[in-house]
Amino acid sequence: MKPPTPKVLAILAITFLTIQALAEKKPNILFIFTDDQSHRSVSCYPEAPDWVNTPNIDSLAENGVRFANCYMGTWCMAVRATLLTGHQTYGVNSMRMEGEYPSSAYDPKQCPFWPAVFRKKGYQTVQIGKWHTGVDNGYGRDWDFQKVWNRPAFPGNSGNYFDDQLIQTNGPKPVMTKGYSSDNYTKWAEEYIRGGHGKDKEKPFYLWLCYGAVHGPFTPAKRHYDRYPNSKIPIPKDIYPPREGKPKYSREKEQWIPGPDGLPVLKSGQFAGRTVSGKAIHGNDIHALTRQYHQGVLAIDEGVGKLVQALKDTGQYDNTLIVFGADQGIAWGQKGFQMKLAPYDGTIRGPLIVSMPKRFPKGKVCAKPVGGTDLVPTFFKMAELDLPWKMHGRDLTPLLENPKGKGWKTSFLLAHTGMSYGKDCDEVIDMKEDPIYQKQEVPWWVSLRTDRYKYIRNLIPGETEELYDMKKDPGEFTNLAMQDKHLGMLRKLRKQTIAELKKTDCAFADKMPPVLKP
Numbered sequence: 001m002k003p004p005t006p007k008v009l010a011i012l013a014i015t016f017l018t019i020q021a022l023a024e025k026k027p028n029i030l031f032i033f034t035d036d037q038s039h040r041s042v043s044c045y046p047e048a049p050d051w052v053n054t055p056n057i058d059s060l061a062e063n064g065v066r067f068a069n070c071y072m073g074t075w076c077m078a079v080r081a082t083l084l085t086g087h088q089t090y091g092v093n094s095m096r097m098e099g100e101y102p103s104s105a106y107d108p109k110q111c112p113f114w115p116a117v118f119r120k121k122g123y124q125t126v127q128i129g130k131w132h133t134g135v136d137n138g139y140g141r142d143w144d145f146q147k148v149w150n151r152p153a154f155p156g157n158s159g160n161y162f163d164d165q166l167i168q169t170n171g172p173k174p175v176m177t178k179g180y181s182s183d184n185y186t187k188w189a190e191e192y193i194r195g196g197h198g199k200d201k202e203k204p205f206y207l208w209l210c211y212g213a214v215h216g217p218f219t220p221a222k223r224h225y226d227r228y229p230n231s232k233i234p235i236p237k238d239i240y241p242p243r244e245g246k247p248k249y250s251r252e253k254e255q256w257i258p259g260p261d262g263l264p265v266l267k268s269g270q271f272a273g274r275t276v277s278g279k280a281i282h283g284n285d286i287h288a289l290t291r292q293y294h295q296g297v298l299a300i301d302e303g304v305g306k307l308v309q310a311l312k313d314t315g316q317y318d319n320t321l322i323v324f325g326a327d328q329g330i331a332w333g334q335k336g337f338q339m340k341l342a343p344y345d346g347t348i349r350g351p352l353i354v355s356m357p358k359r360f361p362k363g364k365v366c367a368k369p370v371g372g373t374d375l376v377p378t379f380f381k382m383a384e385l386d387l388p389w390k391m392h393g394r395d396l397t398p399l400l401e402n403p404k405g406k407g408w409k410t411s412f413l414l415a416h417t418g419m420s421y422g423k424d425c426d427e428v429i430d431m432k433e434d435p436i437y438q439k440q441e442v443p444w445w446v447s448l449r450t451d452r453y454k455y456i457r458n459l460i461p462g463e464t465e466e467l468y469d470m471k472k473d474p475g476e477f478t479n480l481a482m483q484d485k486h487l488g489m490l491r492k493l494r495k496q497t498i499a500e501l502k503k504t505d506c507a508f509a510d511k512m513p514p515v516l517k518p
Contacts, residue, residue: 026122026204026383027356028320030193030307031375033083033208034300035076035130035161035215036340038329039351041297051231052294056305057353060324064355065364065403069470071449072328072350072372074341074416076215077104079327079372080133081421084113084142086376086391088415090506095134095421097435100155101274106134108141111422114376115142115206117388124203126192129185129210131168139170145197146170147188149181149212151275159276161212162219180221182213186303193310204319206379211303213296216271217278220295225281227298231291236346238477239264239286239333245479246335247458247466249441250344253336259285264333271338274439290332318358321382323375326350334475341416341442343456343466344476354400366403369412369449370396392504411450413500418444426507428459446512448497455493461513465490 039045044058044066073079081092089095094110097103115125115138124144131137131148139146149165151158154174157166162181166174177184189209192199199205220227240258243251259265263285271278271289282288304324311317327350331337334346341347352370354360373393380387381395392413399405417425418434431443444459454476456466467481467490480486494515501509 025319027359028204028316029206029323029379029382030311030320031206031208031323031325031379032211032304032307033129034211034324034326035213036328036330037214037297037300037326037350038332039070039349040329040332041214041294042351044353045351049231049233049294051228052297054297054301056301056308057324057351059308060304060322060353060355061363063357063362064322064353065360065366065400067352067354067370067399068365068367069345069369069449070325070350070352070371071348071369071412071414071447072325072352073414074328074343074348076327077102077132077419078417078421080210082372083375084115084133085111086114086373086387086389086393088373088392088413088504088506089417089421090415090425090508091392091422091504093422096424097419101435102132102151102158103155104134104152106136108136108138112388113138113142114380114388115208117385118206118383119144121383121385122203123383124200124205126197126205126207127210128188128192128207129181130212131210137168137172139168144200145192147197148210150174155275159273161215161217161276180299182211182299182303183221185209185211186299186306189303190306190310193307193316194314204383209307211300213300214293215276216273217276218271218289218293218296219278220281220292221299224295224298227295228291231294232287233290233332235264235286236333236335236475238335238475241336243335243477245464245466245482247443247460247463249443250335250342253441255336255338256286256333261285263287266338286333293332320356321359322355323353324355325352325375339440341440343414343416343445343447343454345470345474346476354396356400360400361403364403366399366405368399368405368408368451370394370399371412371414374412390505411448411496411500413446413448413497413504415446415501415506416442416444423507427511428508428513431460446497446501448493448500450493453489453493455490455497457494457497457512457515459508459513462516463513464516465494467493 040047043052043054044061094107098105126145131150135153154166167177256264257267265284328340328348329350331347377395448455454468465481468476
C-alpha cells in the first residue's frame with residue numbers, strides 16, 4: 001500500500017480538526033417558556049382531552065424526553081426568580097414587590113442572575129417576550145440582546161398580555177407595539193435564530209423565549225376563534241365544596257357555581273386577575289372557557305414549529321438543546337380553583353419536554369418529579385460550566401440519558417412563599433399580611449414529591465398536613481394524613497421535607513407553625 005500523499009494527509013488533517021471542532025462546540029440552548037400552561041393543554045400528555053391538538057410541541061416529545069411530573073413553580077414572578085437564580089424563593093435575596101403591582105425590584109449584587117455568567121464564558125444571551133422580575137431587566141449585564149414586555153416597569157400596561165404592548169429593545173425606552181404578542185415573540189426569536197438582531201454566529205446562544213400566553217384573559221389569535229368546536233372537558237368531581245380532609249382554604253374554595261343549564265360557570269361572571277380581566281369569547285361555562293384557553297395555546301404551538309424549522313434551515317438544530325416548559329399550570333375546576341398557587345397537580349403541574357436527538361433518546365417519558373430549580377444546573381452541565389454558586393436543584397442530564405431514572409431516588413422539593421423572597425422568608429409571616437393570601441387565600445406551603453407520594457405542609461398554625469398516593473389517587477381526593485394507618489409515612493416525609501429545606505439553607509425550616517397531628 002502506497003503511503004498517503006501530502007494532499008490526502010492535508011484533507012485528513014482538516015477533516016479531523018473539523019470533527020474535533022464540532023465535538024468541542026458548546027450547544028445552543030433554546031428555552032421556550034409559556035405562562036399558566038397546564039400539561040393538560042398539550043396533546044402528547046395523556047391527561048389532555050382527546051380533541052386537543054399540538055403537533056409541533058408533540059414533535060419535541062417524539063424527538064426527546066417528556067417529563068410526566070413537572071412542578072416548575074407556583075406563580076409567575078416567583079418561578080422566574082427561581083429560573084434566574086437556581087434558588088427556591090426563600091433563597092432569592094433582595095427580590096421584593098415594590099410600588100404599584102406588579103412593580104418589583106432587586107439588587108443585582110445581592111441577587112445575581114446566572115445568564116451573566118454564560119455571557120462571560122462565551123455564550124450570547126438573549127431574552128424575548130414577557131419580563132416579570134424587577135424593573136431592571138438586566139440588559140447589558142445579563143443579556144446581549146433583549147426585546148421584552150417589562151410588566152414591572154410599566155404597571156399601566158401590565159394587563160396587555162396579548163396586544164398593544166410597551167416593548168423595550170436593548171434598554172429602558174419602551175415602544176408601543178401592535179400585533180398579537182405570541183406572534184410577535186415568535187417572529188423576533190425566529191429572526192434571531194436566522195442571524196438577525198446582532199446574532200454572533202461564532203458563539204453558542206442561550207435564548208429564553210417567554211410567551212405571555214396562555215395567561216388570562218386567555219385571548220387566542222383571531223385566526224383560531226373557530227377551532228375546537230363542540231369541545232368539552234370532564235367536569236372535575238371536586239369542583240364544588242366541601243372537600244373533606246383538605247385544609248380550610250381548599251376545602252371551601254368556590255370559584256365555580258352551577259349555571260342556569262347546570263354547567264359550572266365562574267362565580268365572578270368572568271375571569272379577573274390581579275391586573276387583567278377579560279370577556280369570554282364563547283361563553284362563561286366551563287366548556288366554553290376551556291375551549292378559549294386551549295385556542296390560546298395554538299399560536300404557541302405554531303411558534304414552536306417555526307423555531308424548530310429555523311434551527312434546521314440554518315444548520316443549528318443538531319447542536320441545540322430545546323426545552324419547552326411553563327411557569328406553572330392552572331386549574332379548570334380542580335379543587336374548585338380557576339387559578340394556580342395551590343400545591344395540587346390540577347393547579348400547578350405543567351409540561352416539560354427536552355429535545356436534542358443527536359445526544360439524548362427520542363420518544364421517551366420520564367416519570368421522576370422535577371421542577372424549575374433543576375433546570376439551571378442542567379443548563380450549566382450542558383454548557384460544561386461550573387456552577388457559580390450553590391444551587392437548590394439537580395442536574396437532570398442523568399434523566400435525559402436514562403429517562404427511566406435507574407438509581408435516581410431524589411425527591412423534589414417545592415415551596416410557595418407568596419410574594420416574599422429571601423430574608424423576608426426567614427419567618428413565616430401572618431398570612432393576612434401577604435397580598436396573594438388576601439386575594440386568593442392560598443397560604444404559604446412546602447411540598448415534597450416522591451416517586452409515589454406527595455406530602456404538603458400548609459404553613460398555618462394548627463392546619464392539617466396533606467399526603468396523597470399519586471399512583472392510586474392522582475386526583476388528590478383522599479388525604480391520607482387524616483388516616484392513622486399512614487402515620488408512619490407521614491412522619492417520614494415530614495422529616496425528609498425538613499431535611500431538604502435545611503439542605504437549601506431555608507431559615508424557617510425549624511420555625512414552621514405546628515401541625516394538626518403529631
